[in-house]
Amino acid sequence: MRIRKPWTAWDDALDWKQLPGAMGVYELADADQRTLYIGKASGTSPFGLRGELCRHFTTAEALAGANWTHPRMGEDLPSIKGKARFYRYEVNHNYYSRWIEVLTRYREDHETLPPGNLEDPEQPPPLGRYHWKSEDAARGL
């Protein structure tokens, strides 16, 4: 099953305290809400989902006032950098198996992984097959 939440547009004025520091999975999309990347905030992510989302969308300078920074803030993979506009996430303690599930679901629909995941140095383990396409795939999402 994919992440069922609606997309949220990244807003530079967002209060970063509203983003959870917990573990979980997240998805980034471009201006047309096409998935660019399916990521996870793992047990060793230094600032959980908050840190992972901020590092894709913003810079340490833009977070002035924050008493923390992600070591990879502002760095990104070429297919994501400057293109990500939307995000959605799920707080989930079983982030690893859920990450694999969301990637598997995506690959089932699109016959490939999201562009960011193809470039990502961290590749998932071999993914399974569900043998059915979702309604999203039928709608070209």
Next chain:
Amino acid sequence: MDFELSEEQRLIIDNVRRFIREEIRPLEADLDPDAYRLKPEDEARLEAMTNEMGLFQMDVPQEYGGPGVDTVTRTLIAEELSQHRAGLYAPAYGVFGSGPQGQLYNATESQKENYLWPTIRGEKHGFFGLSEPSGGSDPARAIQTRGVRDGDEWVINGGKLWNSGADTADYGIVYVRTDPTKGRQGITAFIVDTDTPGFRVNRLVQVLRSHYTTELSFSDMRVPHENILGEEGGGFALANDYLARNRIPYSAAGIGVAVYAHEIAIEWAKQRVTFGEPLASRQAIQWMLVDNEIDIRTARWACLAAADKAEKGLPFRFESSMAKLISTEGAGRVVDRCMQIMGGLGMSKDLPMERWYRELRIRRIGEGPSEVQRIVMARDLLNIGSGSR
């Protein structure tokens, strides 16, 4: 001690029980299994309801505008509030309000203006900064964070570990060694704004539950002398009546989770047929259920006994430690047995039990580990002090 509820207590308990079953549990179907916050619109709607029930901010004393709920009733409420998926650490998702840390009632008038009142109004949040990498069970000896006075300020260097909520807090109550020659009497509590230069959140430390803790560092962090909470060197004296009192409802929350798990397991045992008979007809399962009931009732009595003593103004340190120990360990056993009765379903995220199992494990460490509770009780039994150093 009379365990019979008064008419008023029964009414309150029925109301809270209905609120949890009819308002909170249905919302959880649409939340992440590990979520600890409601959607903001639900939060606002439900807070209005708890206000109407007269139970909003029930941990705030009456003289500060709270509804004035006595300790026994508060303990009974705590057992009800936790009876949902997120209930152990986020009872009713906080819609009954979360009062300030008890130490703040000892603050000066200007500290109350800056921290206590805004916290009661929900405008500010604080964290509790006691534990350090050097140890949390025996903070009097373990605290290495150092404060050195410089005129009207203190320069603080060091760091803290495991501080829940410090990443989003506006301030923290931070325990600092201000006099290394005085042992326990050399620890001072400071109110520290989290935007003070030198205050840094190094990382979030993930644990068994989905909510995390933090690792903090303080480098040449300058805190005004007037931000000392209580007396210089009196940090531990602040661990007052309020703190020990809070340990009782904290313990009762564990019972609530056990009660709910037990209810689910009983229903399941009656319905699930294996080898031609319902599980409930098997003695192995019946005994697990009876053991659950014994653990639940023992913990409930221990919590109520502690609450009763606290309410009557009698010494209750021994009883509150005993309640904490019995309830956290007993509730862990109950949930474990329930998971066994549920089989595979008990392991899955479709049910709340796996979450309670993880969270209850933390309860045996947080708020004073089981061993420390035993140390407190042993000191009372043997009439020995904690030592000055």
